[in-house]
Amino acid sequence: MGPSGTAVVTGIGVIAPTGMGTDAHWQAVLAGKPGIGRISRFDPSGYPVRLAGEVPGFVAREALPGRLVPQTDRWTHLALWAARAALDDAGVDPAALPEYAMAVVTSSSSGGTEFGQHEMERLYRKGPSWVGAYQSIAWFYAATTGQISIRHGMRGPCGVLATEQAGGLDAIGQARRVLRDEAELVVTGGTDASLCPYGLTAQLATGRLSTVEDAARAYLPFDVDASGYVPGEGGAILVLRDAAAVPPGAGYGVVAGYAAGFDPPPGSDRPRVLRRTLERALADAGCAPSDVDVVFADGLAVPAEDLAEARAISEVFGPGGVPVTVPKTLTGRLYGGGSALDAATALLALREGVVPPTAGTSRLAPGCDLDLVTGAPRRSAPRTAVVLARGHGGFASALVLRAVRGRDADGRGTTGVTEER
Amino acid sequence: MSGFTLDDLRTVMRECVGVDESVDLAGDIGDVAFAELGYDSLAVLELASQVQRTWGVPLTDTPALEARTPGAFVAYVNDNLTEAGR
CATH class of the missing domain: 3.40.47.10 (Thiolase/Chalcone synthase)
Incomplete structure (x- = not known):
């Protein structure tokens, strides 16, 4: 340890x-x-x-x-x-x-x-x-x-x-x-x-x-x-x-929570695993959905998969309940590098206090009830970010990142470091 | 003298297998161990494979791969070139 x-x-x-x-x-x-x-x-x-x-x-x-x-x-x-x-x-x-x-x-x-x-x-x-x-x-x-x-x-x-x-x-x-x-x-x-x-x-x-x-x-x-x-x-x-x-206050952010899951086989009546993976990552981080300030979505841009992801996010945070963004619209999906880049972007967002926008998307598909950040960065001073990722064939993972400096909504701790378990 | 020279080996090393910035390939490397030049066993295998193709001399047997220095490697290539009637 x-x-x-x-x-x-x-x-x-x-x-x-x-x-x-x-x-x-x-x-x-x-x-x-x-x-x-x-x-x-x-x-x-x-x-x-x-x-x-x-x-x-x-x-x-x-x-x-x-x-x-x-x-x-x-x-x-x-x-x-x-x-x-x-x-x-x-x-x-x-x-x-x-x-x-x-x-x-x-x-x-x-x-x-x-x-x-x-x-x-x-x-x-x-x-x-x-x-x-x-x-x-x-x-x-x-x-x-x-x-x-x-x-x-x-x-x-x-x-x-x-x-x-x-x-x-x-x-x-x-x-x-x-x-x-x-x-x-x-x-x-x-x-x-x-x-x-x-x-x-x-x-x-x-x-x-x-x-x-x-x-x-x-x-x-x-x-x-x-x-x-x-x-x-x-x-x-x-x-x-x-x-x-690490000196107190140094670094980009803390890896506060993580979970991984795998979808049931096609045709199964069991639910897909993204929602439960997200909930498990939040539990691992010891934070409630209301503590999360931004979600970096997987954003596959395949309609059925978009709907599934939007529903998983809405079921956990409520419809439009959390700012969502997909900056990978600027890069395409980078496969083995993709969610690592998303995590890096999320850490930069936490450090700079800015939610970067999603490029391109302008009209949300029916059923995608998301507060999608588009057009310009949103200076909402995010403290906690969730990154979602899905891998071809059924992989699903969620990461919770927390800013290093300052207090969270409940005033616990002065740094993201000391407040964690 | 014709045959395979240390300069020929330098060319293959530089162009095909790569050389680290800290290594002075133009220097007197004949008796420097491959390991000191940043060449592990796989690098020597690749070197032998490249020379074999370019010079048409079979080198994938053990002695070529056991050459510890560029000088020994060049000598082995020339022995085989001679046997091949060059």
């Missing part, structure tokens, strides 16, 4: 279609500046989906050590960059901490698809001897965790969560558990980069990607014109530390 048992996010590294770096991302989010455009990483003209959120301006050979680039996939490149940014942001020198007290827990959705496609092309065009040795370690889900661990000398309990878009929250939940058990510092979050023909084709199989060609109308969660989602790449890496290792 960590000294306090309370996990504080002390560093954030964002690498997303909204920009490289936390500040660039946050400014884009506040300004509603979209990161979605025509796919440029390959010619998408032969595919039904041609829009995506791509990370602008990232050149791996300039941003990373020379030895790491050829042995890792782009999704790992992005995470290595973001991990360094997060550690710098946290003011941590890993060499100064015991290596077995630092852990890495990340999320991965599809592994190294671009690297894998490249090697497969060599296999069928030239033969087996042309497949590189690094295919053996570059593609698989834990590669990012492993490379961050090696680069920064972090040999504590490491792991990877592969639960599609829910993975970012599940990684943070596991990171908190590891922090409570034995680690002093955990690097967590996740990224994804599956914008190659192989990666996109695998995503198309779900039938849930938008084929709308207008970037401003392609991804409209909770809207009457919702038509599926736009894929994206990138994510966020966070540094978690026990509150006892």
